[in-house]
Amino acid sequence: MTAQRASLLAKEIRQEIVRLKLAGFHLLPLGRGDDGKTPGIGNWTAPKVELGQVLAPLHRHGVGVYGVRLDGLAVIDCDHDDPALVTEMEARFGPSPVHVLTPRGRHLYYRAGGATPNLRAEGLPVDLKSGGRSYVVGPLSQRPDGGRYVPAKGVLGVERLPVIYGAKTVTGAPEPIREGERHQALVSEAIAMVETVSGPDELTARLVVLRDERCAAPSSMPDAELRGIADWTWQRLLRGELYHGRDSAFSVHRLAHDALRGKPGGSDAIALYVLLVDLHGHDPGKRFALDHGAMKAAGLTDLSARGFRAARRMLENEGLLGVATKYRPGSHRQQYRLERLRPGMDAAPNVARISEIAPRGKDGEEGGKD
Known part of the structure; x- marks a missing residue:
């Protein structure tokens, strides 16, 4: 199949590339190889590939395929779009707010964190990709062979990506959240779930469960600290101060x-x-x-x-x-x-750091620390 000219894709592909670039993602021009998934520049692992270096090869070669480099990101790349397989992956690694259908399967996006097990070695038709020397084909891309990458859930660069939990432990639970990371991890969890609870009491109860099930040394993290997180999060929900991508308010002084x-x-x-x-x-x-x-x-x-x-x-x-x-x-x-x-x-x-506005952990330490 003849590759589509970039001019035909400019409104869709170019705007998506520019949007993601402005949002801080590291992007690559693709288009080489039979499937169009090989980078279109030589030094694609350089610290920074400028926007012009991404767009120029796509226009020059008439292709609409770009890559998202996985600096600070992790993607679960499922070979098949099998609901049971996707459910299994999200049960193991946590739910992803951004899903992209690929010509064969599905991409699930996360922020990098924890271990990256070899799922192929476990007999699963899945790759867990992460790191600056890894990339996946970006949303809305269309390969020269006609294969498309269609957003199926959420919008990359808008939804807040959670940190991938990492490998399962022997008991089947995610790896514990380490001391020093517990407080801010629970702040992030509280923000993610606050719109699904009836009030700070229910939010506190859920945080207690998360602390007991996922945090290292849970007995050293008092209930009062969790209540503080819940009250802080609830008040900011009421004042419209929580960021949830496009479905949220923001204030101008x-x-x-x-x-x-x-x-x-x-x-x-x-x-x-x-x-x-x-x-x-x-x-x-x-x-x-x-x-x-x-x-x-x-x-x-x-x-x-x-x-x-x-x-x-x-x-x-x-x-x-x-x-x-x-x-x-x-x-x-x-x-x-x-x-x-x-x-x-x-x-x-113009925006106070989390340490200035988020509830403090035990002994007065800043948000994000225990």
Whole structure:
């Protein structure tokens, strides 16, 4: 079968590539080989493959296949789309919020963590892939032989990926959550389940079960700590402060609006600021590039290049956007971070770190530690 020209796939494939790239995923151009799954560049394991290096070979060779490199990710690659097999994998490794149908089977996405057992050696038609030297074909790709990769559940880059539990122990349970990781692991679990409970009492009860079943040394983690996690999570649910991908609210500080309103070009700056808070405000301390061309190609902005630059400069001048990493030729682009204004104070990061807002563990230690 003749490969489809990239121009026919631009609206779907290109926008998906740009969206995932802006979300921080490491992507690769594919398209070589009979099945189109071989990387289209030589040094694909380099620390960073730029967006242009991904898109250019696809346009040049007229293919619509790209790869998601598994830096910090893990994918369960099932040879067959067998419901019983998928259920078995999720029972063993935890549920995945992102499923992609492949020409033969199904991909289940997770964040990397714990052991990566050889499932083939166990007689299962499954590969567990992880690491910077591994990749899978990305969602919406279409191979030259016609094989498609169709999202079946959730959206990669939108859904919050859980850490894969790792190998089963002899008893059949996931590996225990280690001391030093228990508190933040249960905060993450509480956020994931809070919308399914009737209140903080039920949430606390579920956390008690998780602590007793999955945490190392559960007796050293008091019930009061779990109640604190449950109360904190419930209050943030009520205030709309929890991030659940696109199905969630986010807030914009009124001081930011006041700083921009009524100024020449202020409406453009407000629009850019709201977009940046939407894309990055939920990720504490996140650094990001501002590439007008890529953002426009992804449908994220309709500002002209001049208007975009003017809006960005206004955000910088008003202390709402700061330079996190300066541009270095041959190294990386300039990166930014969001900041917010506080009366009588210098600019500060716009989103408090988890350690500042999440409930503390025993002995006053920060969120994410015991």
